[in-house]
Amino acid sequence: MDDTDSAAGRAGGADLGTAPVISPGVQEPETPAREEPAVPKTYASDSFDPEFFGGIQFDTTADIVIPPSLIDQVIGQEHAVEVIKKAATQRRHVMMIGSPGTGKSMLAKAMSELLPKEEMQDILTYPNAEDSNNPIIRVVPAGRGKEIVAAHRAEARKRVSSRNTMLMVLILGILLFAFFSGQILMGLFIVIILLMAFRTMMPRDEAMVPKLIVSNKPDSKAPFVDGTGSHAGALLGDVRHDPFQSGGLETPAHDRVEAGAIHRAHKGVLFIDEINTLELSSQQSLLTALQEGEFPITGQSDRSSGAMVRTEPVPCRFIMIAAGNLDAMQGMHPALRSRIRGYGYEVYMSETMDDTPANRARLVRFIAQEVQNDGKIPHFDPSAVSEILREARRRSGRKGHLTLKLRDLGGLVRVAGDLARQAGDPATTMKHVVDAKQIARSVEDQISDEYIRRTRDYDLTIVSGTLVGRVNGLAVVGNDAGSVLPITAEVTPSQGAGAVIATGLLKEIAQESIKNVSALIKKFSGTDIRKVDIHVQFIGTYNGVEGDSASVTVATAVISALEDIPVRQDVAMTGSLSVRGDVLPIGGVTYKIEAAAKAGIHTVIIPQSNLDDVLIEERYREMVTIIPVTRIEEVLKYALVPQDKEAFEKKLGLIGKHMEIPKMPEAAEKAEA
Numbered sequence: 113m114d115d116t117d118s119a120a121g122r123a124g125g126a127d128l129g130t131a132p133v134i135s136p137g138v139q140e141p142e143t144p145a146r147e148e149p150a151v152p153k154t155y156a157s158d159s160f161d162p163e164f165f166g167g168i169q170f171d172t173t174a175d176i177v178i179p180p181s182l183i184d185q186v187i188g189q190e191h192a193v194e195v196i197k198k199a200a201t202q203r204r205h206v207m208m209i210g211s212p213g214t215g216k217s218m219l220a221k222a223m224s225e226l227l228p229k230e231e232m233q234d235i236l237t238y239p240n241a242e243d244s245n246n247p248i249i250r251v252v253p254a255g256r257g258k259e260i261v262a263a264h265r266a267e268a269r270k271r272v273s274s275r276n277t278m279l280m281v282l283i284l285g286i287l288l289f290a291f292f293s294g295q296i297l298m299g300l301f302i303v304i305i306l307l308m309a310f311r312t313m314m315p316r317d318e319a320m321v322p323k324l325i326v327s328n329k330p331d332s333k334a335p336f337v338d339g340t341g342s343h344a345g346a347l348l349g350d351v352r353h354d355p356f357q358s359g360g361l362e363t364p365a366h367d368r369v370e371a372g373a374i375h376r377a378h379k380g381v382l383f384i385d386e387i388n389t390l391e392l393s394s395q396q397s398l399l400t401a402l403q404e405g406e407f408p409i410t411g412q413s414d415r416s417s418g419a420m421v422r423t424e425p426v427p428c429r430f431i432m433i434a435a436g437n438l439d440a441m442q443g444m445h446p447a448l449r450s451r452i453r454g455y456g457y458e459v460y461m462s463e464t465m466d467d468t469p470a471n472r473a474r475l476v477r478f479i480a481q482e483v484q485n486d487g488k489i490p491h492f493d494p495s496a497v498s499e500i501l502r503e504a505r506r507r508s509g510r511k512g513h514l515t516l517k518l519r520d521l522g523g524l525v526r527v528a529g530d531l532a533r534q535a536g537d538p539a540t541t542m543k544h545v546v547d548a549k550q551i552a553r554s555v556e557d558q559i560s561d562e563y564i565r566r567t568r569d570y571d572l573t574i575v576s577g578t579l580v581g582r583v584n585g586l587a588v589v590g591n592d593a594g595s596v597l598p599i600t601a602e603v604t605p606s607q608g609a610g611a612v613i614a615t616g617l618l619k620e621i622a623q624e625s626i627k628n629v630s631a632l633i634k635k636f637s638g639t640d641i642r643k644v645d646i647h648v649q650f651i652g653t654y655n656g657v658e659g660d661s662a663s664v665t666v667a668t669a670v671i672s673a674l675e676d677i678p679v680r681q682d683v684a685m686t687g688s689l690s691v692r693g694d695v696l697p698i699g700g701v702t703y704k705i706e707a708a709a710k711a712g713i714h715t716v717i718i719p720q721s722n723l724d725d726v727l728i729e730e731r732y733r734e735m736v737t738i739i740p741v742t743r744i745e746e747v748l749k750y751a752l753v754p755q756d757k758e759a760f761e762k763k764l765g766l767i768g769k770h771m772e773i774p775k776m777p778e779a780a781e782k783a784e785a
């Protein structure tokens with residue numbers, strides 16, 4: 113059975129009645145009846161149905177055919193694939209923006225396979241007799257570079273050996289003459305002078321051999337060079353420092369030249385992820401290289417002897433694929449971005465794809481690809497595949513979608529495979545995947561558990577009874593972990609114009625939330641919040657709280673404090689709030705509900721529109737009741753425990769009054785009826 117199934121099944125208000133007794137003597141609020149939302153198709157029941165996997169039949173993923181070319185192995189990024197194919201034929205630059213692990217570098221690699229075949233080239237540096245600090249650059253067909261260097265080296269060796277033979281004969285002659293003429297000391301002295309002169313004055317043929325700085329094989333495909341995180345030298349080329357700069361010990365400048373990623377990517381693809389982390393000066397140089405198609409190599413460190421050296425321009429006609437997340441666009445040199453836009457394409461990577469049989473079939477192929485790439489783990493049987501698909505759905509965080517953060521999903525595939533391999537099993541099964549999910553938890557998830565344990569130790573987690581002004585909110589930590597985040601509010605008469613008192617980041621969140629709900633508060637309690645000071649505190653921490661999803665919690669805490677109405681502590685809530693009192697969708701609902709369950713909270717209020725996004729793990733299903741709501745009145749009705757129920761209901765009615773809401777919540781209508 114699917115998670116949402118249980119969530120939806122228990123979404124009806126009747127379940128609230130079975131929730132633990134909240135406070136002796138206090139009646140539980142009535143729960144409005146609710147229609148059962150549509151339940152998405154489940155995986156488990158369809159696990160072994162070929163139709164479920166898009167019509168493909170397999171015993172294990174070993175039966176799945178994997179396309180040979182990398183571009184055909186990319187899953188779910190149809191738009192990006194189309195752009196890459198087009199850019200490859202036209203030799204255009206591409207900027208890919210999207211979350212980590214969605215296939216950006218895979219696409220860049222695939223592009224290098226797609227580039228039209230070109231004659232590759234080798235690049236050599238030669239000493240410059242006229243200006244030793246300006247090495248000469250020569251470009252030759254691929255494969256020739258090695259031959260040229262070998263020929264020069266052989267020639268140099270030949271010259272050196274004939275010179276050495278001559279020298280030996282000379283020394284021998286001098287020593288013999290000295291011996292027979294009785295001038296041995298004089299002879300030795302002459303030999304030493306001769307050796308020293310020879311060393312300093314004779315050209316060092318070996319050192320004068322050209323250096324191959326970019327080497328390709330004659331049949332090489334277009335290179336793919338990853339310049340991610342490169343410092344200036346690694347990206348643009350460098351000239352090594354020479355500690356011995358005279359006395360015949362120095363290394364000639366051309367021999368100290370090192371090619372950069374831009375040169376090694378000549379006629380191929382240069383991929384730079386997190387482009388915004390490159391220094392602005394490097395981005396500027398990158399732009400010059402893109403424009404000119406050649407870039408001289410010079411020492412990148414000012415204090416190195418290499419800084420004196422500057423080669424002739426070195427060819428670097430590469431196609432640039434810049435990548436990053438949305439921040440990358442801000443940190444990017446505007447001229448560089450403009451260059452890519454003007455001579456290429458920009459692509460936004462999808463984070464999810466529709467949960468259709470065809471896409472599920474693609475994910476089955478993804479698992480087969482990952483197993484094949486790993487080379488050590490056993491293939492997956494259909495039960496294991498269905499569990500991975502289930503996780504893909506869960507991680508998408510959206511109804512009817514599958515995640516495309518495939519590097520992370522690939523991580524789960526590998527851990528499950530490792531478990532199967534350790535156990536000596538011939539195939540990876542559902543059990544291995546379930547166990548792997550426990551092992552391969554993110555750091556955030558583990559920290560969240562640690563946080564729950566710690567707050568329990570200090571009695572900061574309250575999951576039963578009622579309290580005025582305290583509400584269990586929920587937050588997302590990182591990408592895939594949730595946390596219970598209690599919020600307390602206290603209201604005092606204001607001496608001035610009324611203020612929202614909170615600290616740090618919370619101040620903004622609280623001010624924003626309270627501003628949004630001030631109209632509702634006024635309708636509910638008749639209090640003008642400008643006449644009171646509202647103190648708000650997130651207990652424990654406020655890290656990772658997105659202000660928006662805390663607004664339902666903050667509003668409930670403030671109303672409870674203003675009206676002195678206790679709040680149920682076995683209830684947690686999340687939701688964004690419109691100024692008109694509509695509860696709007698938020699992110700990370702699955703992780704938030706799981707965090708509530710882990711903390712021992714039995715009831716979670718979520719926005720109705722998030723209901724289909726709920727894909728909680730099997731083990732939490734029986735632990736929580738999920739209450740989907742559309743209006744703040746419903747939240748208050750579930751969470752607050754008023755003494756005077758009648759007056760409370762009347763006030764609740766005031767919130768929606770005079771607001772032209774097309775349809776009042778069914779739940780409230782039914783309850784009233």
Ligand SMILES: Nc1ncnc2c1ncn2[C@@H]1O[C@H](COP(=O)(O)OP(=O)(O)OP(=O)(O)O)[C@@H](O)[C@H]1O
Nearest residue numbers: 185186187189212213214215216217218385518519
């Ligand atoms: N769309 C995809 N199709 C198939 N496999 C994928 C896809 N996205 C990611 N993967 C798998 O995840 C691995 C890592 O993806 P990749 O390095 O391309 O991600 P990225 O977007 O470049 O991430 P980052 O920005 O962190 O470098 C790939 O080698 C591949 O195994």
